[in-house]
Amino acid sequence: MTAEPHRDLVEATLTEALALAGERPAALLEAMRYAVLGGGKRIRPLVCLAAATAVGGAAEDARWPAAAIEILHNYTLIHDDLPAMDNDTERRGRPTVWKRFGEATAILAGDALLSLACRVAAKAPRNVEAIIAALGDAGVGVVRGQAEELSTVADGARRPSTDHDDFIYRHKTADLFVAAATMGALAAGGSIDQVAALADFALNLGLAFQYEDDRLDGDGLFAPDETERRARAATDAAIAALSPLPGDTTFLRQLAERLMERKN
């Protein structure tokens, strides 16, 4: 399994999803498309589609949940960039949504994308209740992680608390990976055990991703060698979680392994 055919499915489904939001008013819809269709690595939707094939199902079955998780991810980026939040003016080499379209339109575009994510996830071919529960839990969780991180900034200093960092890593980063993997498995008809295995994979992938970020940035709670040890352990745990799955897990395993080889 290579990523590229699935990437085309992701892009096509995202374009189709955005069209469901209509054309009016023009500035709002343009801002929504600018945010979602303007590139990105599409890691979360690719994980969602790969989870479907990992349980022995068809990637196609997971295309709407895959679009949903990427749309949700992009709404979080729009709101994160706002002046009242991180006050970022550039993302992916372009002006951020608020910088380009104004703050009010950026707030509203993020809001509309979150509802659209919910809307398109409901188009999954089966297990819609559980898929929406996973998406909703991740949507609440990612905000709780952001707010916890914000409370650090508000305190004026990074609090040296493993519990605090662990909460942020699990929620701000891992929750969306967990939802992506869980929804993909559910949409393809995976068993409870298979869904749990993929959730375990995705939690550890998310943690490894975050430890690697700390290592590359040279910050984080732990000393560099401890950060690397934790990244390695989480990567190993992610890969081990894949073993009981009946389908092709090549992409998911390679994704976890490539994380450890990142240079930036």
Place this chain on the structure above:
Amino acid sequence: MTAEPHRDLVEATLTEALALAGERPAALLEAMRYAVLGGGKRIRPLVCLAAATAVGGAAEDARWPAAAIEILHNYTLIHDDLPAMDNDTERRGRPTVWKRFGEATAILAGDALLSLACRVAAKAPRNVEAIIAALGDAGVGVVRGQAEELSTVADGARRPSTDHDDFIYRHKTADLFVAAATMGALAAGGSIDQVAALADFALNLGLAFQYEDDRLDGDGLFAPDETERRARAATDAAIAALSPLPGDTTFLRQLAERLMERKN
């Protein structure tokens, strides 16, 4: 049917729904509860529960969709009040969420509530796909209505366009009523015809509500007598839409009639 037993069901379910979002971080969760559990007329959730009984079902079946639409409504109020939007400092006689908790927490509290709305609507006892579709469509629609209204303010003048006002009225106001009624009927197992009748009722109720607002505020697109004529026509259409329903529609009819008697 009186509103009060249903109001208790609404309040109890909202409290239960908010508890699903956890306790951490404290400021975020406090802001979410402050917004949702701080009062309000609860018209939309009461319409949702009444729609369930109107199709001959149990109000209890619609309690999660009812909570979902009220939570969604309250997120829109939090974001509407933000400095970059309407810049309001007071609502329901108390400081607005951003004024009390800061802008970043207000943005995040609204975001978390929208995901929570999606999460709890999925707890409906049946027809979850259609219920989530209705909620998601309304969530996108209400933002499109807000953005259309914003484009008027940006233009610096009220554009005399029936099409423009009609778009705002339908989406900013009526979409949430339509979702409330539709979800309630679906959760109680209503037929397609019954769901359509309740959607028709709710659209006209929303339009009547908006025309009445124009009449009371002394503004709006039309002359006072034309505004009143339109409010009356929409109210009559709302009440007429209830006639094929097998269950008790007293509350819904009275709600529409009371709208016409509002003094403020």
